Amino acid sequence: MTDDTATIETVAIHEGAKKSGVLWLGLDRPRLAWHAYHDGAIYVVTGGGEQELPGLAERDSVRVTLRSKDNGARLVSFDADVSVVDQAKEPEAVAVLAKERLNAPDTEALPERWAQESTVVRLTPRGAGSIGADA
Secondary structure (H helix, E strand, O other), X not given: OOHHHHHHHHHHHHHHHHHOOEEEEEOOOEEEEEOEEEOXXXXXXXXXXXXXXXXXXXXXXXXXXXXXXXXXXXXEEEEEEEEEOOOOOXXXXXXXXXXXXXXXXXXXXXXXXXXXXXXXXXXXXXXXXXEOXXX
């Protein structure tokens, strides 16, 4: 892979993550998840009345697929490192994630509820992924 290809793929990952509110995770089966993009990483929340992403927090890595917000076509797939977020130490990331949470019954209390009942996970792209429908 050339440096130009890696750069294009890295841009596709970051632009796709910023523009789309959902992604697919390769877990026990492909799982659709809403997310937020912040500071070069993708954040998701699981458990505690939020989306169920079984086994994600225990993994070292996961396959992520981003699709076009416009037409649903696959933009890019890539491996991401998985790390559980210490929510008290990363309040800005949690706030960005909470802002993306639609139709929450307790919008004002989301960070507190998540701290008690949910797990926030950071997905950090490992590098260039594969772009397009044939990848």
